[in-house]
Amino acid sequence: MDRKPKIRTRNLSKVFGPRPERAFTFLKEGGSKLEAQEKLGLAVGVYDVSLDIYEGETFVLMGLSGSGKSTLLRLLNRLHEPTAGQIFIDDIELTALNKRELIEARRTKFMGMVFQQFAILPHRTVLENVEYGLEVQGVDKAQRREKALEATELVGLKGWEDSYPSQLSGGMQQRVGLARSLAVDADILLMDEAFSALDPLIRKEMQDELIELQSRMNKTIVFVTHDLDEALKLGDRIAIMKDAQVVQVGTAEEILTAPADDYVKAFVEGVDRTGVLTAGSIMQPVKETAHVRDGPRTILTKLRRSGLSGILVVDSERQVQGYLTSENLVEQLESARASQERLEMARVDEIVTVSEETPLQDLIAIASETSGPVPVVDDRQRLRGVVVKGSILAALAPTDTETDAASQEATSV
């Protein structure tokens, strides 16, 4: 991914209430946000957030209600005025613009916005709603009609252009909201719990469509949600917010495998990890391998020494050739006709390999059909590690014992 920051925030804070600066000295002197609320009557919405959001990524702000995620989103286009700190969009300091420049910046450069409750105008038709952003910019009628029709088609509302919002289902209304943002052709799309009000099936459908649209458009999307599954599904990176602050920023895998603190850990418990975790993140190092030129007795020694019930066979380039169980090895040793000098490849079972990117859900299917471990290989088929059933189970059960369970299980391979 191109690592050019599109949006940067520096020490961004928002405090609601009279003379909000009081909150900063209070917090610096060790007061809590709850005390600030009780003693000063000030609500700290966002406190000291510095983030880089890169061009073309889908960045998810995630947290429980009251964590400040929606406030942070509204700071990004200054729907809320920051109390302190700076916001940069490309090279423009958004926080330094006056009112007129801000309106101009919202129009020409930046943001579409999609809302939880859709926020489309009841007195306008679908097409008139989609046109709204262009209309306030003063784009002439023919041109904005054309763009609006394009956006309406893009979100799958062709044929509904002249309907009123009251005639549409929730999902369709949100498509109107999305089309309105797409029509202005903004670089940045802000989405505030955009799919939270939709029922689960429609929601999944909209998520899939957003991913599909994003793959074609490559906008910078900032997506707010309280649903971790949604965050993991949509987000290239995720920022987890708690009590007005960002506690961890990272990819889905980073957050699942290395939660920054107990709060995040508690948060990621119970999440559906199968679509997020990959073979690469749960694989174990290979302790022992058999070489194709090893004799059966050498292999037996290796097996005994490592206490494994089977062993992966590799060639001199560490490319996986198959899997040899101890039973097969013993049979070869006991068979009179068999060579005692060289391993008979006929006794080695063929084995399915996976890449590091294989998601956990595919891995489960593969692992259930084989008796042995699943070797993880790189793009030149060289062995990188193994996934054993134990590590899959451990990954599905999000507890502290994750690594222990997996390593114990690995010894039985």
Add this chain to the structure above:
Amino acid sequence: MFDFRIPLRDWVEAFVDFLQTYLGAFFDGFADVTETIIDALLAVLQGSPSIVVIVVLSLLAFWLAGWRTGLFALLGLFLVENIGLWTPFLQTLALVLTAQILIMIVGIPLGILSASSDTAEKIMRPILDFMQTMPAFVYLVPAVIFFGIGLVPGVVATLVFALPPLIRLVNLGIRQVPSDLVEAAEAFGSTGWQKLVKVQFPVALPTIMAGINQSIMLNLSMVVIAGMIGARGLGAEVLRGIQRINVGQGFEAGLAVVILAIVLDRITASFGKAGGPKTG
């Protein structure tokens, strides 16, 4: 309790004198403008044959509020014409319409102002309470002092009396526009004016129309009272009936007021419903 009495009435009188002295020219100008509007309306209404006015008004009611109101207007106006109250009826109508125009010119911007600023709302609320609860007759005297006898003080007293509900409902309607709609308007780069005319006002329209409907009803009730200070029209007819203890005459004039009220109510109420389909 005390020998000292707070000279409230003296203060009020001094204040009225002060206004009369320093704002007299303004009041005269206002009176001229109002008079011109009323005269123009009356010239049109009285200049046309009564049958034409009846048919036009009935068609208007039919078109805006449906066939029931249209039919009611036709029969009602015919009755008014028939019992010889046509001229006072038109005078009252002209007075109501003029007052309503002024009410809207003043009330809608004040409502918008009070919706856009909490301070403005805080200042305006007690003033509106005062205007609404002070007995209407009390306005009549200063109105006469400032504007003389006739239609204009009637309009002014009506203005004071019927303005509050409109300001309140415009304020309420705009404040009740869902905040995400306002945020959406801002996020897409609307100016304050665009936000107002493209989002807030249209979305608040049903409530604003209810405010117009309310003010027109209060307006009508006040116009009748204005008969006491020499405003010609149905109010003066009612008053005449009372003074002569002529029940029939008073009833006829009162019925004409009711007919006018019903027609105006149905027509203005229909605007509120025509505010476009709403989200469920």
